[in-house]
Amino acid sequence: MLKWIFERCEGKVQACRYADWPAPETADLDTNGLDLPAANIAKLLSVDVEGWLAEVPLIREHFAKFGNRLPEGLSREVDELEERLRKAKK
Numbered sequence: 001m002l003k004w005i006f007e008r009c010e011g012k013v014q015a016c017r018y019a020d021w022p023a024p025e026t027a028d029l030d031t032n033g034l035d036l037p038a039a040n041i042a043k044l045l046s047v048d049v050e051g052w053l054a055e056v057p058l059i060r061e062h063f064a065k066f067g068n069r070l071p072e073g074l075s076r077e078v079d080e081l082e083e084r085l086r087k088a089k090k
Contacts, residue, residue, distance in 0.1 A: 049088050056082045 026041050059078050063070050 009026050029043070053082070053085050055088070056085070 024045065026038055026045070031041065047060065056078060062072060063078070
């Protein structure tokens with residue numbers, strides 16, 4: 001995966017989109033030495049949109065415990081995550 005990140009930064013490989021964030025194409029991952037069928041790799045790279053949407057309220061509940069000590073950026077990240085997940089669900 002680290003190799004893919006560097007190659008992605010250098011523009012050598014592309015990314016597919018899962019729930020509006022980049023992920024490596026299966027063909028761009030070095031899986032030498034692994035006995036993994038392509039379907040298993042695809043499953044590993046997939047995003048459980050419904051599962052993550054169910055987690056959002058729990059994340060907000062946890063963050064509420066910090067009151068005004070929680071950095072604003074963390075709340076914004078959760079808002080943006082929820083927005084991306086809702087778009088992916090459509």
